[in-house]
Amino acid sequence: MTKINDYEIAITEAQLDKMINQQMMPIEMIDSSFDGYQSLAEGDKKALSHLVKAARILNDVALEQDHPLNLQLKAGLEKAAINDTHAAKALKIFNSLNGVAGLNGIDADPIELFSGVHILKGRNFYPTDLSVDEFHTIIRRMVEKGKVDEVSRILSARTMVRRNGDELTAIDYTQYFSKAFSEMANELELAAHYSTNDEFNDYLGWQVQALLQNNEDMDMLADKHWAVLQNTPLEFTLSRENYEDEITPTIFENDDLVNLLSSHNIFPISKDMLGARAGIVNKKGTDLILTFKSQMSQLAKLMPFADKYEQKIDSGDEVKQTMVDVDLATLQGDYAQCRGGITTAQNLPNDDKLSVKTGGGRRNVYHRQVRMSGDKQRQMKILEALLDKEFHQYFDEEAEHIFVIGHENGHSLGPDSSYKDSLGIYKHIIEENKADVVSIAMMPQYVKTGVIDEITLRKIYVTWVVRLLLKSKPQQMHPHRVGDLIHFNYLLKHGAISITSDNKIRIDFVKMPEVMNKILQETIAVQLSKSPQKAQQFIEENSDWGKLHEYIADTLQKIGIKPYKDIRTYL
Numbered sequence: 001m002t003k004i005n006d007y008e009i010a011i012t013e014a015q016l017d018k019m020i021n022q023q024m025m026p027i028e029m030i031d032s033s034f035d036g037y038q039s040l041a042e043g044d045k046k047a048l049s050h051l052v053k054a055a056r057i058l059n060d061v062a063l064e065q066d067h068p069l070n071l072q073l074k075a076g077l078e079k080a081a082i083n084d085t086h087a088a089k090a091l092k093i094f095n096s097l098n099g100v101a102g103l104n105g106i107d108a109d110p111i112e113l114f115s116g117v118h119i120l121k122g123r124n125f126y127p128t129d130l131s132v133d134e135f136h137t138i139i140r141r142m143v144e145k146g147k148v149d150e151v152s153r154i155l156s157a158r159t160m161v162r163r164n165g166d167e168l169t170a171i172d173y174t175q176y177f178s179k180a181f182s183e184m185a186n187e188l189e190l191a192a193h194y195s196t197n198d199e200f201n202d203y204l205g206w207q208v209q210a211l212l213q214n215n216e217d218m219d220m221l222a223d224k225h226w227a228v229l230q231n232t233p234l235e236f237t238l239s240r241e242n243y244e245d246e247i248t249p250t251i252f253e254n255d256d257l258v259n260l261l262s263s264h265n266i267f268p269i270s271k272d273m274l275g276a277r278a279g280i281v282n283k284k285g286t287d288l289i290l291t292f293k294s295q296m297s298q299l300a301k302l303m304p305f306a307d308k309y310e311q312k313i314d315s316g317d318e319v320k321q322t323m324v325d326v327d328l329a330t331l332q333g334d335y336a337q338c339r340g341g342i343t344t345a346q347n348l349p350n351d352d353k354l355s356v357k358t359g360g361g362r363r364n365v366y367h368r369q370v371r372m373s374g375d376k377q378r379q380m381k382i383l384e385a386l387l388d389k390e391f392h393q394y395f396d397e398e399a400e401h402i403f404v405i406g407h408e409n410g411h412s413l414g415p416d417s418s419y420k421d422s423l424g425i426y427k428h429i430i431e432e433n434k435a436d437v438v439s440i441a442m443m444p445q446y447v448k449t450g451v452i453d454e455i456t457l458r459k460i461y462v463t464w465v466v467r468l469l470l471k472s473k474p475q476q477m478h479p480h481r482v483g484d485l486i487h488f489n490y491l492l493k494h495g496a497i498s499i500t501s502d503n504k505i506r507i508d509f510v511k512m513p514e515v516m517n518k519i520l521q522e523t524i525a526v527q528l529s530k531s532p533q534k535a536q537q538f539i540e541e542n543s544d545w546g547k548l549h550e551y552i553a554d555t556l557q558k559i560g561i562k563p564y565k566d567i568r569t570y571l
């Protein structure tokens with residue numbers, strides 16, 4: 001076996017060949033021949049090249065956050081790859097996971113590229129040998145000793161935590177990553193120098209400050225200026241999402257500790273994994289998305305128990321939500337950690353961010369190159385194998401895009417974050433489930449207002465149901481997939497879908513709206529309960545995995561799955 005810096009590559013060359021040749025999907029970013037690039041002003045072309053450079057620098061930051069060995073093992077693989085085919089192939093999978101290990105969305109256990117190098121619960125945010133029990137013990141002890149400010153920093157979204165004797169200490173990202181952040185800031189300043197759009201340049205200026213100053217207010221200001229961008233030629237995002245950290249949210253399972261912390265005004269927030277994306281705004285795609293946006297304040301009134309909470313979009317007359325469809329030049333960091341999927345759209349900032357808490361809006365960016373990279377042949381085979389023939393006519397990729405628009409809008413509807421966060425380790429599953437359910441449950445409203453027609457509604461139902469079919473039993477780490485399982489089971493239990501004697505799925509178009517409203521009610525009730533137990537119960541009640549699921553998973557696996565991604569960047 002090939003060794004890289006004393007670590008043995010754990011996957012055989014033959015196995016890597018299979019993963020690369022049969023299970024890897026290319027995702028083509030735009031290149032300089034792309035129309036949308038050609039028609040940019042010269043200044044914006046130059047600006048884009050600096051935005052891409054900034055994004056590339058950010059990738060090393062995310063590698064460091066994800067695993068303590070990522071950077072050295074990637075460098076080792078790159079060096080060895082020059083004259084060692086085994087290392088060259090391992091490097092391809094490393095780049096797909098954007099790390100030494102990660103789930104691939106099919107196997108229950110993570111893919112591990114090196115013997116003995118495991119994915120860590122606290123990633124590299126926390127000391128590698130810190131157990132949950134010890135973490136809770138230290139936090140309690142430090143609070144009791146009066147070290148409230150330090151504990152507050154340890155439990156913030158923007159610090160790396162290290163041991164300090166028998167205590168812990170927090171290092172702000174702007175300090176821990178000061179070299180990379182300052183290089184990024186330089187690139188963003190150059191981009192702002194060349195870019196033709198004042199509003200965009202204004203945002204870049206704030207983003208530069210957020211990278212240089214240990215001051216959460218700068219993130220807030222950068223986020224606020226970014227979130228209002230609607231008519232700019234270019235797109236750049238520094239994303240901060242906290243789905244990866246599995247240590248911080250364990251605090252919510254410890255009631256005594258939660259109470260102690262809140263009595264000192266400390267509210268733990270999981271660590272942000274950073275990502276960066278750059279691209280060109282697509283005007284036509286953006287116009288379609290805005291058509292759906294225009295309905296959102298109407299939808300907010302139709303949400304279950306709408307009088308019991310304030311919804312993000314209620315604040316002010318205007319919906320504080322911008323939306324753009326983007327042709328991507330690059331995806332880096334968190335975006336490129338393809339561990340069971342790659343995101344087709346993302347609505348930021350999340351609820352835990354200061355900008356949202358202080359009234360800032362959100363911006364939703366749709367990823368055209370990801371959405372258009374689907375495998376059409378495979379899709380046909382899936383329909384043949386699992387969907388009753390009568391419904392094939394309704395399968396439609398554009399309908400999936402409309403569902404995703406509804407999902408992203410769905411995050412802005414329903415109870416606010418004080419409810420959602422109280423669900424602890426279940427919050428992501430419940431929230432992703434909610435966004436899906438809002439999307440589908442609200443679609444008949446778009447028919448009423450004439451945005452879509454009755455046939456499109458059927459297409460959305462059918463395409464969504466096909467999308468729910470799972471290629472393996474989902475892990476808790478994949479909240480969207482757990483949501484899919486919940487929905488599939490729920491639809492089946494309440495008769496909105498049924499299975500023929502030869503294992504083909506049928507959809508009852510009449511029952512769909514009523515069943516979707518029912519699950520929407522239940523979901524919102526769970527969020528309003530603020531009870532992790534209720535959330536767990538809801539998930540467990542709807543997460544059966546039996547013979548039918550196995551059959552579907554086997555069928556999908558036989559058709560062939562491409563869980564690994566090869567993101568090809570040209571600019």
Ligand SMILES: [Zn+2]
Nearest residue numbers: 407411432435
């Ligand atoms: Zn979502």
